[in-house]
Amino acid sequence: MSPRSAAVNEELRRRSCERLLQATVELVGERGYEATTLADIADRAGAARGLVSYYFPGKRQLLQSAVHRLMHRELASFLGREPLTEDGHELLARAIDAVLGLARERPxxxxxxxxxILTAEGFIQCPEQQRLAFLLRDTVARYGSPDPDTDYRLLRALLMGAVVAILLPGAPMPAERLRAELFQRYGLAWELGVPPAAEPAAPGV
Structure with a gap:
Protein backbone atom coordinates (compact mmCIF):
# COMPACT_ATOMS: atom_id res chain seq x y z
CA MET A 1 0.00 0.00 0.00
CA SER A 2 1.45 3.35 -1.04
CA PRO A 3 1.75 6.04 1.64
CA ARG A 4 -0.94 8.73 1.77
CA SER A 5 -0.13 11.99 0.03
CA ALA A 6 0.36 15.22 1.96
CA ALA A 7 -2.96 16.50 0.60
CA VAL A 8 -4.83 13.42 1.87
CA ASN A 9 -3.20 13.72 5.29
CA GLU A 10 -4.11 17.38 5.48
CA GLU A 11 -7.73 16.61 4.61
CA LEU A 12 -7.88 13.91 7.28
CA ARG A 13 -6.50 16.36 9.86
CA ARG A 14 -9.03 18.97 8.83
CA ARG A 15 -11.91 16.54 9.20
CA SER A 16 -10.65 15.36 12.59
CA CYS A 17 -10.40 18.94 13.81
CA GLU A 18 -13.91 19.75 12.57
CA ARG A 19 -15.34 16.70 14.36
CA LEU A 20 -13.72 17.89 17.59
CA LEU A 21 -15.17 21.38 17.17
CA GLN A 22 -18.63 20.01 16.42
CA ALA A 23 -18.49 17.63 19.39
CA THR A 24 -17.52 20.53 21.64
CA VAL A 25 -20.54 22.70 20.79
CA GLU A 26 -22.83 19.69 21.12
CA LEU A 27 -21.56 18.56 24.52
CA VAL A 28 -21.14 21.98 26.12
CA GLY A 29 -24.60 22.89 24.85
CA GLU A 30 -26.05 19.74 26.42
CA ARG A 31 -24.07 19.43 29.67
CA GLY A 32 -22.32 22.72 30.30
CA TYR A 33 -18.61 23.51 30.35
CA GLU A 34 -17.60 22.02 33.70
CA ALA A 35 -19.42 18.74 33.06
CA THR A 36 -17.71 18.27 29.69
CA THR A 37 -14.22 16.78 29.64
CA LEU A 38 -11.71 16.61 26.83
CA ALA A 39 -12.10 12.84 26.93
CA ASP A 40 -15.85 13.26 26.42
CA ILE A 41 -15.21 15.48 23.41
CA ALA A 42 -12.73 13.07 21.88
CA ASP A 43 -15.14 10.19 22.41
CA ARG A 44 -18.05 12.05 20.79
CA ALA A 45 -15.81 12.99 17.86
CA GLY A 46 -14.51 9.42 17.48
CA ALA A 47 -10.94 10.63 17.97
CA ALA A 48 -8.02 9.74 20.21
CA ARG A 49 -7.74 11.83 23.37
CA GLY A 50 -4.23 12.93 22.43
CA LEU A 51 -5.54 14.44 19.21
CA VAL A 52 -7.36 17.14 21.17
CA SER A 53 -4.13 18.33 22.77
CA TYR A 54 -2.40 18.17 19.38
CA TYR A 55 -4.80 20.75 17.94
CA PHE A 56 -5.68 22.84 20.99
CA PRO A 57 -3.70 23.89 24.10
CA GLY A 58 -6.73 23.43 26.38
CA LYS A 59 -10.48 23.14 26.74
CA ARG A 60 -11.03 26.88 26.90
CA GLN A 61 -9.27 27.45 23.57
CA LEU A 62 -11.17 24.53 22.06
CA LEU A 63 -14.49 25.98 23.18
CA GLN A 64 -13.82 29.44 21.77
CA SER A 65 -12.73 27.99 18.44
CA ALA A 66 -15.79 25.73 18.37
CA VAL A 67 -18.22 28.56 19.07
CA HIS A 68 -16.55 30.87 16.57
CA ARG A 69 -16.83 28.12 13.96
CA LEU A 70 -20.52 27.72 14.78
CA MET A 71 -21.07 31.48 14.52
CA HIS A 72 -19.19 31.67 11.23
CA ARG A 73 -21.23 28.83 9.74
CA GLU A 74 -24.51 30.29 10.99
CA LEU A 75 -23.64 33.73 9.67
CA ALA A 76 -22.61 32.31 6.30
CA SER A 77 -25.87 30.36 6.13
CA PHE A 78 -27.98 33.44 6.83
CA LEU A 79 -26.08 35.63 4.38
CA GLY A 80 -26.32 33.00 1.63
CA ARG A 81 -29.97 32.09 2.08
CA GLU A 82 -32.52 32.49 -0.69
CA PRO A 83 -33.20 34.85 -2.23
CA LEU A 84 -29.53 35.68 -2.74
CA THR A 85 -28.85 39.39 -2.48
CA GLU A 86 -26.12 41.99 -2.69
CA ASP A 87 -28.19 44.57 -0.79
CA GLY A 88 -26.10 45.78 2.11
CA HIS A 89 -29.04 46.59 4.38
CA GLU A 90 -30.52 43.14 3.91
CA LEU A 91 -27.16 41.48 4.55
CA LEU A 92 -26.59 43.43 7.76
CA ALA A 93 -30.10 42.56 8.94
CA ARG A 94 -29.41 38.88 8.29
CA ALA A 95 -26.11 39.11 10.19
CA ILE A 96 -27.81 40.63 13.24
CA ASP A 97 -30.55 37.98 13.14
CA ALA A 98 -28.00 35.18 12.86
CA VAL A 99 -26.18 36.22 16.03
CA LEU A 100 -29.31 36.98 18.05
CA GLY A 101 -30.76 33.66 16.91
CA LEU A 102 -27.83 31.75 18.36
CA ALA A 103 -28.37 33.45 21.72
CA ARG A 104 -32.03 32.36 21.71
CA GLU A 105 -31.49 28.84 20.39
CA ARG A 106 -28.27 27.86 22.22
CA PRO A 107 -28.42 29.78 25.50
CA ILE A 117 -14.52 35.98 26.86
CA LEU A 118 -15.17 38.29 29.81
CA THR A 119 -12.61 36.60 32.06
CA ALA A 120 -9.13 37.97 32.64
CA GLU A 121 -7.69 35.78 29.88
CA GLY A 122 -10.15 37.34 27.46
CA PHE A 123 -10.59 36.96 23.74
CA ILE A 124 -8.60 34.27 21.93
CA GLN A 125 -7.47 34.89 18.36
CA CYS A 126 -7.78 31.73 16.28
CA PRO A 127 -8.42 30.80 12.63
CA GLU A 128 -12.13 30.25 13.31
CA GLN A 129 -12.46 33.70 14.89
CA GLN A 130 -10.62 35.26 11.94
CA ARG A 131 -13.06 33.64 9.48
CA LEU A 132 -15.97 35.02 11.46
CA ALA A 133 -14.36 38.47 11.63
CA PHE A 134 -13.72 38.53 7.87
CA LEU A 135 -17.34 37.68 7.08
CA LEU A 136 -18.74 40.23 9.52
CA ARG A 137 -16.35 42.93 8.33
CA ASP A 138 -17.29 42.19 4.72
CA THR A 139 -20.96 42.57 5.64
CA VAL A 140 -20.24 45.99 7.18
CA ALA A 141 -18.39 47.00 4.01
CA ARG A 142 -21.32 45.88 1.83
CA TYR A 143 -23.64 47.88 4.06
CA GLY A 144 -21.68 50.92 2.90
CA SER A 145 -19.41 51.73 5.82
CA PRO A 146 -16.69 54.26 4.94
CA ASP A 147 -14.47 52.69 7.63
CA PRO A 148 -15.20 48.93 7.78
CA ASP A 149 -12.40 48.17 10.25
CA THR A 150 -13.71 50.56 12.89
CA ASP A 151 -17.38 49.91 12.19
CA TYR A 152 -16.87 46.15 12.27
CA ARG A 153 -15.45 46.42 15.79
CA LEU A 154 -18.39 48.59 16.85
CA LEU A 155 -20.91 46.14 15.40
CA ARG A 156 -19.13 43.27 17.13
CA ALA A 157 -19.34 45.12 20.46
CA LEU A 158 -23.04 45.89 19.97
CA LEU A 159 -23.82 42.28 19.11
CA MET A 160 -21.87 41.00 22.10
CA GLY A 161 -23.78 43.40 24.32
CA ALA A 162 -27.09 42.23 22.88
CA VAL A 163 -26.18 38.57 23.42
CA VAL A 164 -25.25 39.28 27.05
CA ALA A 165 -28.54 41.14 27.54
CA ILE A 166 -30.55 38.22 26.13
CA LEU A 167 -28.73 35.70 28.33
CA LEU A 168 -28.40 37.73 31.55
CA PRO A 169 -29.56 35.42 34.35
CA GLY A 170 -32.50 36.85 36.27
CA ALA A 171 -32.91 39.94 34.08
CA PRO A 172 -32.93 38.99 30.39
CA MET A 173 -34.09 41.43 27.75
CA PRO A 174 -36.39 40.30 24.91
CA ALA A 175 -34.47 39.57 21.74
CA GLU A 176 -37.14 41.39 19.71
CA ARG A 177 -36.56 44.63 21.58
CA LEU A 178 -32.80 44.39 21.17
CA ARG A 179 -33.29 43.65 17.48
CA ALA A 180 -35.44 46.77 17.18
CA GLU A 181 -32.73 48.88 18.84
CA LEU A 182 -30.03 47.57 16.52
CA PHE A 183 -32.20 47.95 13.43
CA GLN A 184 -33.04 51.53 14.39
CA ARG A 185 -29.36 52.34 14.89
CA TYR A 186 -28.44 51.07 11.43
CA GLY A 187 -31.57 52.35 9.66
CA LEU A 188 -32.83 48.87 8.81
CA ALA A 189 -36.48 48.17 8.07
CA TRP A 190 -38.07 45.67 10.46
CA GLU A 191 -39.10 43.33 7.64
CA LEU A 192 -35.49 42.81 6.50
CA GLY A 193 -33.54 39.73 7.55
CA VAL A 194 -35.55 37.09 9.39
CA PRO A 195 -38.01 39.08 11.51
CA PRO A 196 -39.85 37.49 14.43
CA ALA A 197 -43.61 37.12 14.13
CA ALA A 198 -44.55 40.20 16.13
CA GLU A 199 -43.07 43.67 15.93
CA PRO A 200 -42.22 45.13 19.35
CA ALA A 201 -42.95 48.62 20.52
CA ALA A 202 -40.66 51.20 18.98
CA PRO A 203 -37.46 51.88 20.95
CA GLY A 204 -38.03 54.58 23.55
CA VAL A 205 -41.78 53.94 23.82
Missing amino acids: LLMRTHMAH
Missing part, protein backbone atom coordinates in the same frame (compact mmCIF):
# COMPACT_ATOMS: atom_id res chain seq x y z
CA LEU A 108 -26.18 27.52 27.60
CA LEU A 109 -23.47 27.36 24.95
CA MET A 110 -23.51 31.10 24.21
CA ARG A 111 -23.67 32.08 27.89
CA THR A 112 -20.61 29.91 28.54
CA HIS A 113 -18.79 31.43 25.58
CA MET A 114 -19.50 35.00 26.68
CA ALA A 115 -18.48 34.24 30.27
CA HIS A 116 -15.10 32.96 29.08
Whole structure:
Protein backbone atom coordinates (compact mmCIF):
# COMPACT_ATOMS: atom_id res chain seq x y z
CA MET A 1 0.00 0.00 0.00
CA SER A 2 1.45 3.35 -1.04
CA PRO A 3 1.75 6.04 1.64
CA ARG A 4 -0.94 8.73 1.77
CA SER A 5 -0.13 11.99 0.03
CA ALA A 6 0.36 15.22 1.96
CA ALA A 7 -2.96 16.50 0.60
CA VAL A 8 -4.83 13.42 1.87
CA ASN A 9 -3.20 13.72 5.29
CA GLU A 10 -4.11 17.38 5.48
CA GLU A 11 -7.73 16.61 4.61
CA LEU A 12 -7.88 13.91 7.28
CA ARG A 13 -6.50 16.36 9.86
CA ARG A 14 -9.03 18.97 8.83
CA ARG A 15 -11.91 16.54 9.20
CA SER A 16 -10.65 15.36 12.59
CA CYS A 17 -10.40 18.94 13.81
CA GLU A 18 -13.91 19.75 12.57
CA ARG A 19 -15.34 16.70 14.36
CA LEU A 20 -13.72 17.89 17.59
CA LEU A 21 -15.17 21.38 17.17
CA GLN A 22 -18.63 20.01 16.42
CA ALA A 23 -18.49 17.63 19.39
CA THR A 24 -17.52 20.53 21.64
CA VAL A 25 -20.54 22.70 20.79
CA GLU A 26 -22.83 19.69 21.12
CA LEU A 27 -21.56 18.56 24.52
CA VAL A 28 -21.14 21.98 26.12
CA GLY A 29 -24.60 22.89 24.85
CA GLU A 30 -26.05 19.74 26.42
CA ARG A 31 -24.07 19.43 29.67
CA GLY A 32 -22.32 22.72 30.30
CA TYR A 33 -18.61 23.51 30.35
CA GLU A 34 -17.60 22.02 33.70
CA ALA A 35 -19.42 18.74 33.06
CA THR A 36 -17.71 18.27 29.69
CA THR A 37 -14.22 16.78 29.64
CA LEU A 38 -11.71 16.61 26.83
CA ALA A 39 -12.10 12.84 26.93
CA ASP A 40 -15.85 13.26 26.42
CA ILE A 41 -15.21 15.48 23.41
CA ALA A 42 -12.73 13.07 21.88
CA ASP A 43 -15.14 10.19 22.41
CA ARG A 44 -18.05 12.05 20.79
CA ALA A 45 -15.81 12.99 17.86
CA GLY A 46 -14.51 9.42 17.48
CA ALA A 47 -10.94 10.63 17.97
CA ALA A 48 -8.02 9.74 20.21
CA ARG A 49 -7.74 11.83 23.37
CA GLY A 50 -4.23 12.93 22.43
CA LEU A 51 -5.54 14.44 19.21
CA VAL A 52 -7.36 17.14 21.17
CA SER A 53 -4.13 18.33 22.77
CA TYR A 54 -2.40 18.17 19.38
CA TYR A 55 -4.80 20.75 17.94
CA PHE A 56 -5.68 22.84 20.99
CA PRO A 57 -3.70 23.89 24.10
CA GLY A 58 -6.73 23.43 26.38
CA LYS A 59 -10.48 23.14 26.74
CA ARG A 60 -11.03 26.88 26.90
CA GLN A 61 -9.27 27.45 23.57
CA LEU A 62 -11.17 24.53 22.06
CA LEU A 63 -14.49 25.98 23.18
CA GLN A 64 -13.82 29.44 21.77
CA SER A 65 -12.73 27.99 18.44
CA ALA A 66 -15.79 25.73 18.37
CA VAL A 67 -18.22 28.56 19.07
CA HIS A 68 -16.55 30.87 16.57
CA ARG A 69 -16.83 28.12 13.96
CA LEU A 70 -20.52 27.72 14.78
CA MET A 71 -21.07 31.48 14.52
CA HIS A 72 -19.19 31.67 11.23
CA ARG A 73 -21.23 28.83 9.74
CA GLU A 74 -24.51 30.29 10.99
CA LEU A 75 -23.64 33.73 9.67
CA ALA A 76 -22.61 32.31 6.30
CA SER A 77 -25.87 30.36 6.13
CA PHE A 78 -27.98 33.44 6.83
CA LEU A 79 -26.08 35.63 4.38
CA GLY A 80 -26.32 33.00 1.63
CA ARG A 81 -29.97 32.09 2.08
CA GLU A 82 -32.52 32.49 -0.69
CA PRO A 83 -33.20 34.85 -2.23
CA LEU A 84 -29.53 35.68 -2.74
CA THR A 85 -28.85 39.39 -2.48
CA GLU A 86 -26.12 41.99 -2.69
CA ASP A 87 -28.19 44.57 -0.79
CA GLY A 88 -26.10 45.78 2.11
CA HIS A 89 -29.04 46.59 4.38
CA GLU A 90 -30.52 43.14 3.91
CA LEU A 91 -27.16 41.48 4.55
CA LEU A 92 -26.59 43.43 7.76
CA ALA A 93 -30.10 42.56 8.94
CA ARG A 94 -29.41 38.88 8.29
CA ALA A 95 -26.11 39.11 10.19
CA ILE A 96 -27.81 40.63 13.24
CA ASP A 97 -30.55 37.98 13.14
CA ALA A 98 -28.00 35.18 12.86
CA VAL A 99 -26.18 36.22 16.03
CA LEU A 100 -29.31 36.98 18.05
CA GLY A 101 -30.76 33.66 16.91
CA LEU A 102 -27.83 31.75 18.36
CA ALA A 103 -28.37 33.45 21.72
CA ARG A 104 -32.03 32.36 21.71
CA GLU A 105 -31.49 28.84 20.39
CA ARG A 106 -28.27 27.86 22.22
CA PRO A 107 -28.42 29.78 25.50
CA LEU A 108 -26.18 27.52 27.60
CA LEU A 109 -23.47 27.36 24.95
CA MET A 110 -23.51 31.10 24.21
CA ARG A 111 -23.67 32.08 27.89
CA THR A 112 -20.61 29.91 28.54
CA HIS A 113 -18.79 31.43 25.58
CA MET A 114 -19.50 35.00 26.68
CA ALA A 115 -18.48 34.24 30.27
CA HIS A 116 -15.10 32.96 29.08
CA ILE A 117 -14.52 35.98 26.86
CA LEU A 118 -15.17 38.29 29.81
CA THR A 119 -12.61 36.60 32.06
CA ALA A 120 -9.13 37.97 32.64
CA GLU A 121 -7.69 35.78 29.88
CA GLY A 122 -10.15 37.34 27.46
CA PHE A 123 -10.59 36.96 23.74
CA ILE A 124 -8.60 34.27 21.93
CA GLN A 125 -7.47 34.89 18.36
CA CYS A 126 -7.78 31.73 16.28
CA PRO A 127 -8.42 30.80 12.63
CA GLU A 128 -12.13 30.25 13.31
CA GLN A 129 -12.46 33.70 14.89
CA GLN A 130 -10.62 35.26 11.94
CA ARG A 131 -13.06 33.64 9.48
CA LEU A 132 -15.97 35.02 11.46
CA ALA A 133 -14.36 38.47 11.63
CA PHE A 134 -13.72 38.53 7.87
CA LEU A 135 -17.34 37.68 7.08
CA LEU A 136 -18.74 40.23 9.52
CA ARG A 137 -16.35 42.93 8.33
CA ASP A 138 -17.29 42.19 4.72
CA THR A 139 -20.96 42.57 5.64
CA VAL A 140 -20.24 45.99 7.18
CA ALA A 141 -18.39 47.00 4.01
CA ARG A 142 -21.32 45.88 1.83
CA TYR A 143 -23.64 47.88 4.06
CA GLY A 144 -21.68 50.92 2.90
CA SER A 145 -19.41 51.73 5.82
CA PRO A 146 -16.69 54.26 4.94
CA ASP A 147 -14.47 52.69 7.63
CA PRO A 148 -15.20 48.93 7.78
CA ASP A 149 -12.40 48.17 10.25
CA THR A 150 -13.71 50.56 12.89
CA ASP A 151 -17.38 49.91 12.19
CA TYR A 152 -16.87 46.15 12.27
CA ARG A 153 -15.45 46.42 15.79
CA LEU A 154 -18.39 48.59 16.85
CA LEU A 155 -20.91 46.14 15.40
CA ARG A 156 -19.13 43.27 17.13
CA ALA A 157 -19.34 45.12 20.46
CA LEU A 158 -23.04 45.89 19.97
CA LEU A 159 -23.82 42.28 19.11
CA MET A 160 -21.87 41.00 22.10
CA GLY A 161 -23.78 43.40 24.32
CA ALA A 162 -27.09 42.23 22.88
CA VAL A 163 -26.18 38.57 23.42
CA VAL A 164 -25.25 39.28 27.05
CA ALA A 165 -28.54 41.14 27.54
CA ILE A 166 -30.55 38.22 26.13
CA LEU A 167 -28.73 35.70 28.33
CA LEU A 168 -28.40 37.73 31.55
CA PRO A 169 -29.56 35.42 34.35
CA GLY A 170 -32.50 36.85 36.27
CA ALA A 171 -32.91 39.94 34.08
CA PRO A 172 -32.93 38.99 30.39
CA MET A 173 -34.09 41.43 27.75
CA PRO A 174 -36.39 40.30 24.91
CA ALA A 175 -34.47 39.57 21.74
CA GLU A 176 -37.14 41.39 19.71
CA ARG A 177 -36.56 44.63 21.58
CA LEU A 178 -32.80 44.39 21.17
CA ARG A 179 -33.29 43.65 17.48
CA ALA A 180 -35.44 46.77 17.18
CA GLU A 181 -32.73 48.88 18.84
CA LEU A 182 -30.03 47.57 16.52
CA PHE A 183 -32.20 47.95 13.43
CA GLN A 184 -33.04 51.53 14.39
CA ARG A 185 -29.36 52.34 14.89
CA TYR A 186 -28.44 51.07 11.43
CA GLY A 187 -31.57 52.35 9.66
CA LEU A 188 -32.83 48.87 8.81
CA ALA A 189 -36.48 48.17 8.07
CA TRP A 190 -38.07 45.67 10.46
CA GLU A 191 -39.10 43.33 7.64
CA LEU A 192 -35.49 42.81 6.50
CA GLY A 193 -33.54 39.73 7.55
CA VAL A 194 -35.55 37.09 9.39
CA PRO A 195 -38.01 39.08 11.51
CA PRO A 196 -39.85 37.49 14.43
CA ALA A 197 -43.61 37.12 14.13
CA ALA A 198 -44.55 40.20 16.13
CA GLU A 199 -43.07 43.67 15.93
CA PRO A 200 -42.22 45.13 19.35
CA ALA A 201 -42.95 48.62 20.52
CA ALA A 202 -40.66 51.20 18.98
CA PRO A 203 -37.46 51.88 20.95
CA GLY A 204 -38.03 54.58 23.55
CA VAL A 205 -41.78 53.94 23.82
